[in-house]
Amino acid sequence: MRIPLSITDNIQEWLVSMMSESAASYVAMIIVALIYLGIFAIAGLFLVLIERRVAAWFQLRIGPNRVGFQGLLQTMADALKLVSKELTGTDRADKFLYNLAPYFVIISALMALGVMPFTKEFQAFDINIGIFFLIAISSIGVIGILLGGWASNNKFALIGAMRSGVQTISYELSVGLSLLTMILLTGSLQLSEIVEVQKGGWLIVQGHIPAIIAFMIYMIAGTAETNRAPFDMVEAESELGAGFHTEYSGMKFAYFFLAEFINMFLIAAIAATVFFGAWLSPFGITESIPWLGVFWFLAKTLVLVFLMMWFRWTFPRLRVDQLLTLEWKYLLPINLVNIVIMAFIVWQKLIIQI
Amino acid sequence: MTNETLQELLGSWFPNPEASVASEPVEVTEGEDAIEAKEPINPSLLEFTEEGSQFLNVLVKPENLHQLMSKLKTTAETSFDYLFCLSGVDWGTDLGIVYHLESTKHRHSIVVKVKTEDRENPTFDSVCDIWRTADFHEREVFDFFGIKFNNHPNLKRLFLTDEWDGFPLRKDYVDEINMVVK
Amino acid sequence: MGYFSNIFNGIKTLLTGMSITGKYFLNSRKGAITQQYPDNRETLKMFDRFRGEVIMPHDENNEHACTGCQKCEIACPNGTIEIIWDRGIDEETGKKKKKIDQFVYHLSMCTMCGLCIDVCPTDAIEWGQNFENSVYDRTALTRVLNEPESKVRAGIED
Amino acid sequence: MQETTTINNNFKSEEYFINMGPQHPATHGVLRLLLTIDGEIIKKVEPDLGYIHRSIEKMCERDSYQQIVHLTDRMDYLSSHINNEAVCLTVENALQLEIPERVQVIRTIIGELTRIASHCLWWGVMGMDVGALTTYFYGFRDREMINDIFEETCGARLTMNYNVPGGLMWDIHENFVKRVKDFVAHFKTKIPEYDRLLTGNVIFQKRTKGVGILTKEDAISFGVSGPVGRGSGFSCDVRKYHPYSALDKVTFNEALRTEGDTFARYSVRIQEMWESLSIIEQLIDNIPEGEFRVKTNAVIKLPKGEFYQKVETARGELGVYVISTGTKNPYRLKFRSPGFSNLSALSHMATGGKIGDLVATMATLDLVIPDIDR
Known part of the structure; x- marks a missing residue:
């Protein structure tokens, strides 16, 4: 199996010069995983900081x-505090599930990051069912939440x-269908191909009206998927105290918290990839400098995160x-009608191409 | 309705049987027309006073309380539908309740008082089937004065814990630790 | 058609709401209402009438205006003020006169109602504007308001 | 057929209890609600009170009339000035004191400012209870301006104790009129903003319309008052029916809605802010000159008798019932607090709704726990 267009290749080639091929592929995977883990743990913390500053404004x-210049180290300090805190729990909680839940949530969030195309080169894992993989993974997180809430032995949880x-069961449909609408345009589930198609104009431009509707539906459903306000029924602090993580403390709570932010980043990143051309610069202004793709990708994602x-x-x-x-x-219903409209547009070649 | 007409009307509802020994015993539950026709000058079981208060005060016997209250609410001329204050009072020898009533239709007010000398086991009829606000207010009175209410749906302590000893707003309540007497 | 007009009206109200918060977001630099408290200590000035604590002003001769009439002690609802007084001999007239030994003020019990200052016939006590009253030991909240060796200003009678 | 029954039995829903409070973000203090719920549906609400009961009524029996005033600050602390006024009015009416017009006007202005401040806080918290966290800060920003006015004139922001039997503790501060005018001008631009941010919001309307319905008959029977009663079409504004201080000199409309749902109560409060602004505007330019205080005896003794005074606080009708035996302390003093009666209707309003409805309903009851617990 050849994985095209990915940094794993480069690392693997370098490792193969040192050890056997099978060992090299394992080591490469571990190295990439560790890099991603490191980057996104930190990135998650900064997202928390951004959220807090934006909320304040x-x-x-x-x-x-x-803490630090303009509070840059604030969330680091918070994370340190959470690590050092005592882990409390309830009596008669299902200890195994109770402890398992936060890992479910955080791992599913981090796993999805693997397929994100940050630039043409910087993509760990470019499988041909990329979008499908993302939708599948992003709904595993809810199992963690269900487990955590159930195992806590707390009625609010x-x-x-x-x-x-x-x-999640409800909104999964909308996330999937709105992305499916866009896949009618690309004809591929592979993320690199989806980006490739957008060289002729971002999909939201290509697909015009149905694409914009699909984008709106995706943002609404995506917000609901991440359990954020106005869909934060799960936590709803004025109704349930803290919802499913009422009984979690310390680092386990931090996992839930971090996962929420990474999920938010993910939803925004998928939207940026599918609707706004991932790392492609607007009108190709920086096409000659490929590494600027990361900048464009993050810029688009952060704008959506801000939204x-x-x-x-x-x-x-x-x-x-x-x-x-x-x-x-x-x-x-709107989504279903939208797919038909999109199919019609694709069939009649009413796409706007630049 | 002015206080005088109110007094007249209310008095006619509860004629004093001792004042009319000669006449037949009057069923209080009968229509008011019948009673008025029989004994217009009958002194009442109710005691009226306006002294030292801006409202008309009615003192009623505990056994007539519920009947008077439901009449005050349902009769069209009075229609006291708004019980705006229900206070327990410890008058030293007596324990009692003061009901402040207002009519949202006629905008007149009346004060109904009821007293009992039984300090061990004071009991009145509950009025929470007439005004639902009485539910909480009667629980408060029970909590602080130990006055019990018949037919109250949920008569238990409201503010204090169930184990609390005594009834704090009674005048003879002593708590040497928590109460600062000046 | 009500279905679609519902959607459009809904989205319109949502965007109106977002425009309000968006406006504040853009003006967040100058619009912030946060008081960065310990940093702005220098510029933080309380209003003249602010009730922080009861103080007894003394003049340059270490004299106050309290005659020890105890009206404040009676007026206080919480027993915050305790006046320990004594009888002294007035130097001019030679008569016996009431004077305070200690004006004890329990800040921990004070509700800042202002009745003591209201009743004081000689304006001996006033409101202080200090609001940083936290201490490590509760006994520090019990204060003696008259300075040691202070005495009543001449000519003050109750 | 047989099988269906078994399946139904297996999936029989079960009612369970939830303790909402005494430490819960939506109970605004230490109110404890015992909820019986079936899934999300509320079957029964039973309030458990008394976590901060201080027995103010008993304390009043040993305090002098001047001292009672400051205790009322600690009841409904969001309308402390109006509470003070209630006690002062009771004493003044009992002594038949002639209160200068200046005092009456100032009392009314500060009373209406208190009402606006209380409603500002309520608006912020209401938004927060239904999930819009930002409203809290906007509400507090405007309330802060009023608190500054209070602090400058009365010396305190919350527990002001500005009233004394016979008048006011001090005259108004020289900046008072200017500051109030500034505030009125400022706040007139802010209420439309409140409307655009929250009132018009489709989610908010969905959350509040048709939720927690209280009919007019029930409202009267439960003795609810204030905006809660007026949201149900129960015309109960004490300022209209038993005007006190300078309220008979001003014209204002009683905010009245007939729907009886959460949104109606919300709208009544928003409308009341406009009305209060209009009352302030009518009075602020012509505060009559004169004394700010009438001399009273150092020891106030009320004549023998019973006295009742109603005022309209931000939450509803506050009644002060004093039984005096002619001594310097009241024999019995009862506060008929608006929150207590309003709370008694909560169970009726919330039953059958969802947990989210309970929170929204409770938010429009605008509960202040010390007012209930006294």
Whole structure:
């Protein structure tokens, strides 16, 4: 199996010069995994910081600005504090599941990062079912939440977990269908190919009206997938205290917290890849400098992350039945019609090509 | 309705049987027209006073309390539908309740008082089937004065713990540790 | 058609809300209402009438205006003020006169109602604007307001 | 057929209890609600009170009338000025004191400012309870301006104790009029912003409309008052029916809605902020000159008798019922607190709704726990 267009190749070639091929491929995988783990643990922390600063600016506050320059080290300090904290738990909790849950959540979040095309070269794992893999992985996280809520032996946590289950099962459909709409345009699930297609214009431009509708649906459903406000039924601090992670403390809580932010990054990154051409620069202005792709990718992703933060700090929370109404009565029918429209457009070649 | 007409009307609801020994015993549950026709000048079981208060005060016997209250609420001329204050009072020898009523239709007010000398086991009829707000207020009175209410759906301590000894707002309550007496 | 107008109206109201928060986001530099407290200590000035604590002003001769009439002690609802007084001999008239030994003020019990200052006939006590009252030991909140060796200003009668 | 029954039995839903509070973000203090719920549906709500009961009524029986005033600050601390005013009015009416017009006008202005401040806080917290966290800070920003006005004139931001039987503790500060005018101008631009941010929001409307319905009959029967009652069409504004201080000199509309749901109560409060602004505007330019305090005896003794005074706090009708035996302490003093009666209707309003509805309903009840626990 050859994995094209990926940094694993480069590392593997370098390793093969030192050891046998099979050993080299394993070592390469571990090295790449460690690099990703390191980068995204830190990136997650910075996302938390960004969220806090952005929230503060929406709310007439300043936000954390004491630890390090402009509070840059604040979340590091918080993480250190969380690591050093005592891990508490409830009596008669299902200890094994209780301990397992945070790892489920964080691992599923980190796994999805593997296929993200940061640039043409910087992509760990470019499988031909990339989008499918992403959708599949991103819904594993909910199992962790369900486990955590159920195993905590706390009624608030249980309600939160059940809500999470309901929510994810519903909104998965919309995430999948809205991405499917775009796949009609690309004809491939492989992320590198999806990016390649967009050299003739970002998909949101190519697909115009149905693509914009699909993007809106994707952002709504994606926000719901990450359990963020206005869809934070799972936590809903004014209703459930802290929801499914009520009984978690210390590092286990930090895993949940970090996973939420990495998930948010992921949802935004998928949107950036599928709708906004991943690492492609607008109008190809920096095409000659390939490593700037990372910049463009992150810029697009962060803009979308900011959009999600804007949602969170503006809107009230929906009620749990309204959440389902929104999905089943609005998003899903519109989505299905949208796919038909998109198919028609692709069939009739009404695509806008630059 | 002015206080005088109120007094007249209310008095006619509860004629004093001793004042009309000659006449037949009157069923209090009968329509008011019948009673008025029989004994218009009958002194009442209720005691009225306006002294030292801005409202008309009615003192009613515990056994007539519930009947008077439901009449006050349902009769069209009075229609006291708003029980805005229910306070327990310890008058030294008596324990009692003061009901402040207002009519949202006629905008007149009345104060109904009920007293009992039984300090061991004071009991009145509950009015929470007439005004639902009485539910909480009666629980508060029970909590602080130890006055019990018949037919109350959920009569238990509201503010204090169930183990609390005594009834703090009674005048004879002593708590040497927590109470600072000046 | 109500279905679609619902959607459009809904989205419109959501965007209106976002425009409000967005406006504040863009003006966040000058709009911040945060008081960076320990840093702004220099510029933080309380209003003249602010009730921080009860103080007894002394003049340059270490004299105050308290005659020890105990009106404040009676007026206080919480027993915050305790006046330990004594009888001394007035130097001018030679008569016996009440004077305070210690004006004890329990800040920990004070509710800042201001009744003591309101009743004081000689304006001997006033409001201080200090608001940083936290201490490590509770006994530090019990203060003696009159300075040691201080005495009543001449001519103050209750 | 037989099998279906078995399956149903296996999946029989079970009611269970949840303890909401005393430490819960939505109970705004130390209110404890015992919820019986079936899934998300609330079957029964039973409030458990008394976590901060201080027995103010008993304390009043040993305090002088001047001292009682400052205790009322600690009841409904968001409308402390109006609480003070209630006690002062009771004493003044009992003594039949002639209160200068200046005092009445100042009391009314500060009372309405208190109402706006309380509603600002409520608006922020209401938004937060339904999940829009940003409203909290916008509400507090505007409330802070009022608190500054209070601090400059009264010396404290929350527990002001500015009223004394017979008038005011001090005259108003020289900046008072200017600051109030600044605030009125500022706040007039902010209420439309509140509306655009939260009131119009489709999610907010979905969350509040048709939720926690209280009919007019129930409202009267439960004795609810203030914005909660007026949201149900129960015209109960004490300022209209039993005007006190300078409230008979101003014209204002009683905010009234008939729907009786959470959104109606919300709208009433927003409307009340406009009305309060209008009252302040009518009074602020012509505060009459005169004394700010009438001399009273150092020891106030009320004549023998019973006195009742109603005022309209931000939460509803506060009643002060004093039984005096002619001594310097009241024989019995009862506070009819608005929050207590309003809370008694919560169970009725929330039953059958979801947990999210309970939170939204509770937010529009605008509970202040010390007011309930006293």
